[in-house]
Amino acid sequence: MKRTSKLIYIVSIAILIIGLSFFGCKKQSNEILIGGVGPVTGEAATFGQSIREGCELAILEWNQNGGVLGKQIKFIYQDDKGDPTEAATVWTKLITQDKVVGIVGTAMSKCSLAGAPISQQNKVPMVTPTSTNPKVTEVGDYIFRACFIDPFQGTVGAKFAYENLNARKAGVIFDVGNDYTKGLAEFFRDKFTELGGTVVAFEAHPTGTTDFKAQLTKIISNKPDVIYIPDYYNDAGLIAKQARELGFNGPLVGGDGWDSPDLFKIGGTAIENGFFTNHFSKDDPRPIVQEFVKKYQEKYNKVPDAFAALAYDSMYILLDAIKRAGSTDPEKMKQALMETNINVVSGLITFDKNRNPVKPAVIIAVKNGQQVYQATVNP
């Protein structure tokens, strides 16, 4: 009994392996295969859903216009569950079995960091839509991204505060235990000082604290024109509230970590007169954005978020590179990606030598409990 079940087990695995290898060998010369990865289940499920929808919309548009290199594009989407191990598995599957020519993925930096070395080894170019950690593209010359990296937001925030808000004195408060907010704070300080402004107070707070009054009192006593709060929405809401309580009525500026409905639940009216840098705004008046929002709403019956927009952009960047390269040869694709100069939803994108996009950021204002498009700031 035991032996037979073992035998069945071995045979079925053998059949599975043989079957899979046939599947892998299957060549379809009239199609170009593109892979996609995102967390469709798990803690960040909405991210993966948005990425899939953004990619599919882009491919639909390309296919309607005749595909790329005269072939139709086929999209294979995989779920990484927000787990780096799972990401490595699906990456390997896409490359070795499905034989995709390029990959758009994935949302979280930790998962992209697991997939990137596999892409690099197998020379399959990848464009990550939303992994902001600088390390991701440092993996190798086949790795690109469509979003700006963390430090860039700090720079843009400083530029916006100095030029658009006319601030000359700024206070900064950040979470010392979080590289994201620390990075933003440091780049804000450097840029703001470089522009000619003064950072009157540069204050840290420990992770998980709820009382920021000591730091804020110190900042406010130096009479800043603006306070930069590069924290996530739940800390930012508390900080805003306490800053208002201590009598500060000037503008507050933050980063994309503010982009959550909960910002208003915690911050309430204190967050009014707040501004934050983001990748994309559905209210951006540029025609390309409005057209994207319209098409997306028609297809999915909802408003696109930044993840969908960046995935859409990533797919455009990749397909545009294949088109200009004239083939799916990895070397040529890589070269074409480096020379990218394309106008997409999140702005005109070119790549710097580290394969990070040089592109504008959107400033969103908080007005009457709503996010309102304010301005586009170029790097």
Add this chain to the structure above:
Amino acid sequence: MNLDTILQQIFNGLQLGSIYALIALGYTMVYGIIRLINFAHGDFYMIGAYASYGLFSAIGATLFFGLPANQATIIMFIISILGSMAAGGAIAIIANQFAYKPLRNKPRLSALITAMGVSMFLEYFFSALPVIGPSYRGFPEIIKKQLFPIGNAVISNYFLIDVGVAVSLMILLTLIVKYTKIGKAMRAVSLDKDAAKLMGINIESVITVTFLIGGAFAGVAGLLAGLTYPRIYPYMGILPGLKAFVAAVLGGIGNIPGAVLGSYIMGIAETFATAINSLIGEGIAFAILIIVLLVRPQGLLGEKIADKV
């Protein structure tokens, strides 16, 4: 730092210290009676915050529809104080009954480890409950914020509420301990458990009352923290609980005025240390603790007790 800033920082420290004091009192009382460091005490505070959050969400302002807004707010606030006290006290009694009482005559280390277990149980259990969940929740602003300038410093009505509630409860506690029969029993048990038993004091009921009062105070602290720092989540009790414990040790654990003094010192020291250098602010606050304990191991107001042989 100019004078106005110093004044403002003192206000900040007092507000923070008031919340620490309410938690520290429970720590110190329980320690005084049964020599147990109840690490779950910070979680009683969390439960108090959620209880009042639940009350606000459940009844809101609808119950007092006919009343003017001011009166409705006051009634709402009183109900929420009582509700958070009831929730904090109830959970403290339950924890005592099920987790600490069976270990009363076991080594003290067992009870200490159990206290940590109770703490983690409450945190994870509450974050697993669908109605509470692990994510942050915004606490409703039931009382409209008002600011009162004093010179260039500002205090809010929240400051007055926090300090006012804390101080009045502390006075109430002092009266209970000094002038009531149960207070007298508490002091007796804390002094000598066995002798108190021989005198006919029901030790278990004294312990229960102690947990009730301690838990109720932590519950109110949770309500005040929710109002002042309107973000609650199941792990919110860990850090304030730890700091309140430190404050209780600083003042001399087991000593009620000591816990209050320690808490205000802790709040003000933390505020000023952070203002001087925010990167190592918390470190400075804890360094003060180490220095005080090196000089006075029994804490500021604690009495030196020779070990019994």
